[in-house]
Amino acid sequence: MSLSCLSTILVVVIIVFNLQNTLGIDRDDLTLVFEDSFDSGPRLNGSIWNSDYPWGTFYNHRANMARRQVSISNNRVNLTAIALRSTTITNIDTADYGLVDLDYTSGAIYMNSRISLTRGLVVIRMQVPPAKSTWPMIMLVPTDETLPILSMDIFDDRKNIGYSFQYTSPSGSRASVSGTARSLGDNSNDMHSYSIDWGYDKVTFFYDNITLRSFVQSTELTQITEMRLVLALGVGGRSPSIPSLNATDYPQSLLIDSVEMWSPKYDGRYTMINLKSNLSAEVQSGQMQDRILVVQNNYTGAAWQQWDIKYIGNSQYKIINVNSRKVLDVHAWQTDDNAKVVQYTFNLKENQIWHIMQHDDQTVSFVNVWSQKVASILNGSSQAGVQMVQRTLDNGLDQKWKVTRLN
Structure with missing residues (x-):
């Protein structure tokens, strides 16, 4: 040296x-x-x-x-x-x-x-x-x-x-x-x-x-x-x-x-499959702009259904869409239940940062650092095309995700 x-x-x-x-x-x-x-x-x-x-x-x-x-x-x-x-x-x-x-x-x-x-x-x-x-x-x-x-x-x-x-x-x-x-x-x-x-x-x-x-x-x-x-x-x-x-x-x-x-625990490229619906989190229609909804849909292997989970530091993560390179974001810093989750350009704000809570069944929940609420599916739906929202943790199956590494 x-x-x-x-x-x-x-x-x-x-x-x-x-x-x-x-x-x-x-x-x-x-x-x-x-x-x-x-x-x-x-x-x-x-x-x-x-x-x-x-x-x-x-x-x-x-x-x-x-x-x-x-x-x-x-x-x-x-x-x-x-x-x-x-x-x-x-x-x-x-x-x-x-x-x-x-x-x-x-x-x-x-x-x-x-x-x-x-x-x-x-x-x-x-x-x-x-x-x-x-x-x-x-x-x-x-x-x-x-x-x-x-x-x-x-x-x-x-x-x-x-x-x-x-x-x-x-x-x-x-x-x-x-x-x-x-x-x-x-x-x-x-x-x-x-x-x-x-x-x-x-x-x-x-x-x-x-x-x-x-x-x-x-x-x-x-x-x-x-x-x-x-x-x-x-x-x-x-x-x-x-x-x-x-x-x-x-x-x-x-x-x-x-x-x-x-x-x-997570540092790589993953799919995120909802435990209740068995559908994949994706950016709606593979769009590239800010504020596009994140929804659930049948998994096809498309890039907009794949996510890079990266360790920010201090036990916090950002979740980046492979196609758009934008991150999961609680829209407009909302803290209410059923506030929508969108993609947005990363700027290290707390509404874009997540803790990953592990469950005994090997699934995880994504907890937003800003709102302290978890990524869920609107009304717990199992239908394709329904949007991701945040909701107070209630251990619902739609709040649990199967995360599988791709590379």
Whole structure:
């Protein structure tokens, strides 16, 4: 990974958050695809984890990474920083913090290229060390070790929680959106969870399952392909306390309790067949304009009867007609029962965004984020040509859909 200086467009927000007033993670629309509680023995699973960084042994801080600084005890990974030089390299020119001396040694781990995530949620439960000069980091990096990068960190005193999404700007330079939240307590006193969720349109950062900030970055998120996880304990860098003045504070350890990775339950091309009528959702007569009704009809395989269900982020989806490339939309932001569902150009409004509720019979209901009502058929009809509407959830068969992947 290049450490050369790159121009940065930075959006920084400082947040002091109240845990009782912020929405949190909803995993109902996600599937757990990987979990490691580090309880399988005294060593990391070498088929999953590697030591150091994917690109080498140092990054934007004063510690050189060494395998011996990674251990497991009490079912927790210990990344331990010590006040000891382990390399002959004396100065490196970092991308963000200028020249630094590698006069400390610490630990980092990363997932190999067989374990990666293209969209979804990553949850890390860990306890950060108390020393202000340590810099615990969570990074999601592409397998080619360039941009984009999703990251969270704890820096300076143990109440600052940073988060950022770095990407390539249209001019080819490095750009980012980022912010800082300030927790009410010292995060070195106990275990806390730090989470990153991203989809096609939105990236969201969480602390203890509470939302810190969401960024809408639809264009930039297309740069993400497969991302793999890096966990590291830096020294200095963004935590600029001069380690040489408090070397007696070391050793310091970052304790990692667990790692979870969740992927969207739906991400592809599907048919949507109503359970009651056994008819397919389609755009009426295959028309292309905004505000055209969505109706049910006999399935013929036409493109206007096929739907791309895409993960927006934060357990929310958009449902795109394959023929028109327009999305399911509750007309005119209505909240009444029997308000019609139409197709409309996507603009990331809540009346175009849906949760997908799964039922025990393997059917689903589509819950509109704006109205909190579900996609139904007018009067529960089984006749072809009858329009889709929204209605309060009543577990009617016309509110359930059989969703089948096509590709």
